[in-house]
Every structure is written in C-alpha cells, then in structure tokens.
Amino acid sequence: MGLQNFKLLMSQSSGWWNKLNTCTYFLKRAFQKCGLCAPSLGETYCLNLQRLYIHFNKKSLEIRHFEEIFIDKAYERNEDFIPQPGWTIIDLGANIGLFALRNSQRIENGKILCVEPNPMVFPILLKNLRANYVQNVNVFPLAIGEKTGKEVLRFSPSLTTEGSIINGRFTTDADVMEVEVTTETLDDFGKTRNLTGRIDLIKMDIEGAEIGAIRGGNNLLKRTKRVMIDHDSSPLKPLQDEFHHLGFENVLNVPHPFNIAYFINGNIA
Numbered sequence: 001m002g003l004q005n006f007k008l009l010m011s012q013s014s015g016w017w018n019k020l021n022t023c024t025y026f027l028k029r030a031f032q033k034c035g036l037c038a039p040s041l042g043e044t045y046c047l048n049l050q051r052l053y054i055h056f057n058k059k060s061l062e063i064r065h066f067e068e069i070f071i072d073k074a075y076e077r078n079e080d081f082i083p084q085p086g087w088t089i090i091d092l093g094a095n096i097g098l099f100a101l102r103n104s105q106r107i108e109n110g111k112i113l114c115v116e117p118n119p120m121v122f123p124i125l126l127k128n129l130r131a132n133y134v135q136n137v138n139v140f141p142l143a144i145g146e147k148t149g150k151e152v153l154r155f156s157p158s159l160t161t162e163g164s165i166i167n168g169r170f171t172t173d174a175d176v177m178e179v180e181v182t183t184e185t186l187d188d189f190g191k192t193r194n195l196t197g198r199i200d201l202i203k204m205d206i207e208g209a210e211i212g213a214i215r216g217g218n219n220l221l222k223r224t225k226r227v228m229i230d231h232d233s234s235p236l237k238p239l240q241d242e243f244h245h246l247g248f249e250n251v252l253n254v255p256h257p258f259n260i261a262y263f264i265n266g267n268i269a
Contacts, residue, residue: 005268008067009049018048028058042157044124046131050099055124060160062096062121069098074258075203078251081226081262083201086110090189092144093205093230094160094211097125097137102185106132110200111136113193117143117181142182144189146212153181162210164207198223198268205230214242221246227263228266236261 003255006026013022024044032089047076050070056111057062063108076082083089083103091099104112114137116122122141129137143165145151155163156175165183168208184192190199202224204210210229214221221227227248231239243263252262 003208005064008071009047011090012049012066012070013047014051015048022047022208023037038147043121044127051100053128054096054098054101054129055131056096056125057120057157057160059158060097060120061158062124062161065095065098065161068258069102072258074254074260075099075102077226077254077260078262081201081228083107083110085264087200088195089113090200090202091115091204092201093207094125094139095121095205097139099203100137101128101132101134104137107136109136111138112135113195114139115142115144115189117141117183118155118160119167119179119181120155120157120159120177121163138193140189142184142189143209144186144206144216145183145209146185146216148184148188148216151183152178154178162207164209166208169208186213186221187219188216190217190220195220198225200224201226201228201229207232208234210234211238211242214239214246218246221248221265222267225265225268227265229261229263230259231261232259 009022010019013019032202043058044055045058046053049066081108086109087107089112091112094100094116100112100114116125125139145165151165153165154176155164158175159176206213229239246268248263248265250261251264254260
C-alpha cells in the first residue's frame with residue numbers, strides 16, 4: 001500500500017483524530033517494510049472510513065478491498081443491482097464484511113446473509129458488524145460448494161481474501177494454511193435458513209468454487225433475481241453457460257482488475 005492508497009484512505013477519514021489514526025497505520029506499515037517491526041498472526045487494526053469502524057488483519061491487508069467496494073463501486077455499475085429497501089441478499093465470501101457494511105443501511109428492513117468460512121477472518125467480520133451496530137446482517141461460518149459436508153480450506157495468512165476449497169489453487173506457497181471447514185450447497189443453505197421466498201441478490205466471491213456453487217444451488221437460483229460474481233479465479237464462459245441454462249442473462253462485465261460479471265434472471269419480474 002503506497003502513496004496513492006495513503007491519499008485515498010486519508011480522504012475517507014473524517015476529523016483530525018481519524019486522520020491521525022490513518023497516518024499512524026501507514027507509518028507502522030512503513031516500519032514493517034523496513035523490517036523494523038512485523039505484525040503478529042491475527043493482529044488487527046481499526047480505521048474510521050466514511051464514518052464506519054473497519055477492523056482488518058494487519059498482516060493480510062483486507063482493507064485493500066475498501067477501494068473496490070466503496071470508492072470504485074465495482075458492485076454498483078448497474079443501477080438495477082444497487083440494493084433497495086426490503087431486499088434479501090446473500091453474500092458468499094463476505095471476508096471482513098465490507099460489502100455488508102456498504103449495503104446494510106440501504107436495505108432497511110431487508111436482510112443480508114454473510115457466508116465466510118475462514119476462521120482467521122470470521123471474528124473480524126463479527127467485530128465490524130458489532131462496531132457499527134448493524135442489526136440486519138446474519139453471519140455463517142461455512143463455505144458454499146457443490147456438496148454438503150466437509151472440505152479443506154487453503155489460505156495464506158498474508159492474503160486471506162483468496163482462500164479456496166478448490167484443490168490445487170495453492171501448491172508451492174509455504175505460507176499456506178489448511179483447515180477443515182463445513183460446506184453446504186446453496187440449496188441446503190436456503191432450506192436450513194428457511195429462505196422460501198425470492199432472493200433479490202447474490203454476491204459471489206469464492207475463489208474458484210463458483211461452478212460448484214451454481215450446480216449445487218439450482219433450486220435457490222431459480223428464485224434469485226440477480227447474481228454478481230467475482231470471476232478472477234474462473235473463466236467467464238463456463239459461468240455464462242451455467243447461468244444461461246437457469247434463465248439468466250449476462251448483462252454487464254466489469255473489466256480487470258475487478259472481473260465482476262452481472263447476471264439477471266429473466267424468469268423473475
């Protein structure tokens with residue numbers, strides 16, 4: 001995180017105390033780069049950005065996605081996909097909860113269901129929701145895949161945003177950790193949580209597990225109006241084919257570095 005990131009986060013900090021806190025964070029980052037200090041595993045920091053308290057893992061730098069979600073608005077490039085009051089939203093791969101924080105006030109009496117399997121990230125997700133008094137978001141410590149059961153989640157503590165249950169995603173990186181996590185299909189997830197009505201939006205960022213999630217969620221997806229997928233880890237064409245069979249149209253593709261595809265279900269008014 002260089003000078004550009006510093007200027008950006010400073011511009012999002014209101015008040016002298018929050019700006020000082022942001023400066024302190026970047027000074028510590030500079031010391032770390034010089035080898036003068038190093039964050040311990042799981043050590044967190046908190047910045048106040050756009051009047052939200054955002055906790056994040058100092059070693060993993062999840063805060064980098066603040067720019068993608070809040071500044072570049074990569075998930076808001078089509079007006080029909082911007083959450084509205086009363087919506088039911090499923091956030092697959094919620095990480096520290098930035099997407100939920102961005103949209104929880106917009107949906108008012110609606111709800112967001114955040115799914116995040118990484119045990120290093122999940123406590124920070126909870127902390128962010130509590131710190132900002134968010135009441136309409138529920139969280140679930142599991143992964144969504146092609147089958148219900150157990151899978152091995154592989155992730156790097158220095159890059160928790162890229163954890164995956166897909167074999168072979170991490171092969172030679174000595175920094176990789178492995179932990180067994182609970183998995184559910186989208187259909188089973190919906191049944192267990194009594195999601196019997198319409199789903200207004202699914203945001204999916206699950207690092208290569210997208211095809212499996214779609215195949216394990218045909219019934220729930222037929223009741224879903226909109227899906228946004230970060231397809232950095234998956235070719236777009238197979239995703240388009242899977243969704244086409246379910247009646248979805250690919251209405252927008254946000255290019256690199258975001259690689260987010262927008263799908264809308266033509267069978268739902």
